[in-house]
Amino acid sequence: MKRGYDPIKLEVFKNLFASVAEEMGVALCRTGHSPNIKERRDYSCAVFDGRGEMVAQAAHIPVHLGSMPLAVTSAIGGRRVGPGDTVVLNDPYRGGTHLPDMTLISPVFGDENPSPLFFFVANRAHHADVGGMAPGSMAVATEIFQEGIRIPPVMLVREGILNRDIFDLLLANVRTPVEREGDLEAQLAANETGRRRLLEIVARYGAEETLHYMAELKTYAERMTREAIRRIPDGCYSFEDYLDDDGITTEPIRITVAVTVSGDQAVTDFTGTSPQVAGSINAVYAVTLSAVFYVFRCLVDFEIPSNAGCMIPLTVIAPEGTVVNAMPPAAVAGGNVEMSQRIVDVLLGALAKALPDRIPAASAGTMSNLMIGGFDPERGRNFAYYETIAGGMGARPTRDGMDAVQTHMTNTRNTPIEALEHAYPLQVLRYEIRRGSGGQGKYRGGDGIRRDIRLLTDAAVGLLSDRRRFRPYGLQGGTSGQGGESILVTSSGERSLDSKFQIHAHAGEIISVRTPGGGGHGGATEASP
Numbered sequence: 001m002k003r004g005y006d007p008i009k010l011e012v013f014k015n016l017f018a019s020v021a022e023e024m025g026v027a028l029c030r031t032g033h034s035p036n037i038k039e040r041r042d043y044s045c046a047v048f049d050g051r052g053e054m055v056a057q058a059a060h061i062p063v064h065l066g067s068m069p070l071a072v073t074s075a076i077g078g079r080r081v082g083p084g085d086t087v088v089l090n091d092p093y094r095g096g097t098h099l100p101d102m103t104l105i106s107p108v109f110g111d112e113n114p115s116p117l118f119f120f121v122a123n124r125a126h127h128a129d130v131g132g133m134a135p136g137s138m139a140v141a142t143e144i145f146q147e148g149i150r151i152p153p154v155m156l157v158r159e160g161i162l163n164r165d166i167f168d169l170l171l172a173n174v175r176t177p178v179e180r181e182g183d184l185e186a187q188l189a190a191n192e193t194g195r196r197r198l199l200e201i202v203a204r205y206g207a208e209e210t211l212h213y214m215a216e217l218k219t220y221a222e223r224m225t226r227e228a229i230r231r232i233p234d235g236c237y238s239f240e241d242y243l244d245d246d247g248i249t250t251e252p253i254r255i256t257v258a259v260t261v262s263g264d265q266a267v268t269d270f271t272g273t274s275p276q277v278a279g280s281i282n283a284v285y286a287v288t289l290s291a292v293f294y295v296f297r298c299l300v301d302f303e304i305p306s307n308a309g310c311m312i313p314l315t316v317i318a319p320e321g322t323v324v325n326a327m328p329p330a331a332v333a334g335g336n337v338e339m340s341q342r343i344v345d346v347l348l349g350a351l352a353k354a355l356p357d358r359i360p361a362a363s364a365g366t367m368s369n370l371m372i373g374g375f376d377p378e379r380g381r382n383f384a385y386y387e388t389i390a391g392g393m394g395a396r397p398t399r400d401g402m403d404a405v406q407t408h409m410t411n412t413r414n415t416p417i418e419a420l421e422h423a424y425p426l427q428v429l430r431y432e433i434r435r436g437s438g439g440q441g442k443y444r445g446g447d448g449i450r451r452d453i454r455l456l457t458d459a460a461v462g463l464l465s466d467r468r469r470f471r472p473y474g475l476q477g478g479t480s481g482q483g484g485e486s487i488l489v490t491s492s493g494e495r496s497l498d499s500k501f502q503i504h505a506h507a508g509e510i511i512s513v514r515t516p517g518g519g520g521h522g523g524a525t526e527a528s529p
Helices: 007-031 068-076 164-171 177-205 207-230 285-299 335-351 417-423
Strands: 043-049 054-057 086-089 101-109 117-126 154-158 235-243 253-262 265-269 314-317 369-376 381-388 426-434 448-455 459-464 485-490 493-496 500-505 510-514
Touching: 007 043, 007 054, 007 117, 007 177, 007 207, 043 068, 043 177, 043 207, 054 068, 054 207, 068 086, 068 101, 068 117, 068 285, 086 177, 101 177, 117 177, 117 207, 154 164, 154 177, 164 177, 177 207, 207 265, 207 285, 235 335, 253 335, 285 314, 285 335, 369 448, 369 510, 381 417, 417 426, 426 510, 459 510, 485 500
Parallel strands: 265 314
Antiparallel strands: 043 054, 043 117, 086 101, 086 154, 101 117, 235 253, 253 265, 369 381, 369 459, 426 448, 448 510, 459 500, 485 493, 485 510
16 A cells, blocks of 8 residues: 655655755855856756656756756666766767856665665856957857867766866866866765755654655645646647857747646657857757746646656657757757757747746846857956856836846856956946837736956857747737847947847957846726726
8 A cells, every 4th residue: 555645744755855955055145256156156056866857856957957867877787886976068969058157966875785766956157258269268150160179978976086187178178167176066066965854854764654655745746737638628739939049140040839738748849940159159958848847847836846657648749950959969068058948938838828828938048158268368267157157037017017137947046246357357347127128918028137248368159049039929919028138339439239249359349248037917008097
């Protein structure tokens, strides 16, 4: 007979496991070396069971968390992982997302002999540079080999001993080895924090009780996700949208989806989406899966854990060789940041037809990834600055969108001006809300951001962004938000730049990034209460 569960204990264990992931994040933040980790908090942490199924996650980066289970599966598949081991990977075709995101996976064994495997802990952090053809490792590339060092699942730590050969190999292939070493060591510390806290839970409640409620939490998440899907009217809902281009040609890239809801199950089918392209905005399957996970998790208005159970009622069809399931050696740096946002937009656009009173208009739809790198003469070393710049949130059916906020697949903070200017040969001249950039309607879309940065030394400057030609859509009569802009200011005047570019700029020149506003909601002639 199946053992039951105590609802109070279920809630206790839900929060215990989530708190472990949160504390891992705190450890990573406090021990990280780079502003990207310490200030922007571009990382995610999660707890997995002994089979590699996600049990709990912290409230970190959606595009990291929904894709991390495939990395864990890849790391432990066909490999003996013992006490004190840690696997590292960043290969997008082996469970990663894009090369700057390095994932560390560590098992958690008990103290008995033989030691039982209870859990895995994992964290994923975006490194500001992992080599490749341009600083920041997010260039407008045409193949993955140009984007940086590619790491399949390899043993970084064996029985508690760092594999110095692997470590040195990684550091020799990046522009900022001191930063990378510090951030990787912080990732190792985060996993050790998670391991200790999980063993404390086992010591307090016992292995049998802990493992039982770990399984029950996944069953509970599945049950609640099914209930949320059941509240969507049965039917097939389709939508399509476009990315402006891939940075290589000017051809728009089509993303189309059909969401079929039947009872407590949903099938998400991307058949008809554009084939993979030459530029770097291709997404691997893990990214697409992550976007689907995020959207349906948002539909669950119950307080449930985000774990493997949430995905059981969902089927994702992403044809191989398309921009939502690219095959090697396609460049994929922008798929994680730009394509993921557009996948969310088309999913929400489709579901707006089924749930018009719940789905917001399109948000900025781009992470506006800015990279600046080169040699810092004052400090005598290379530097690599990376930032995602927030935009406007789409208006909601009952209220305005929020201004200047990270939305959907990104959840980072900004780099404070003081931290940015302290760490890099850069000066922030303007950092403000881009007033009037949100769409109009009964409820207005949130406004985007303007960020102007002056270079204090010659440097390579790159941008991966979108939503210039195809602006964030409004819903129910609301108008689209304004598209983004990027401008280079030189001694000769201003020059408008493409949404995706890689240039060499000189000291004293200014790069101005202006992000899109969100779409409006409701008829433009209706007044907000």
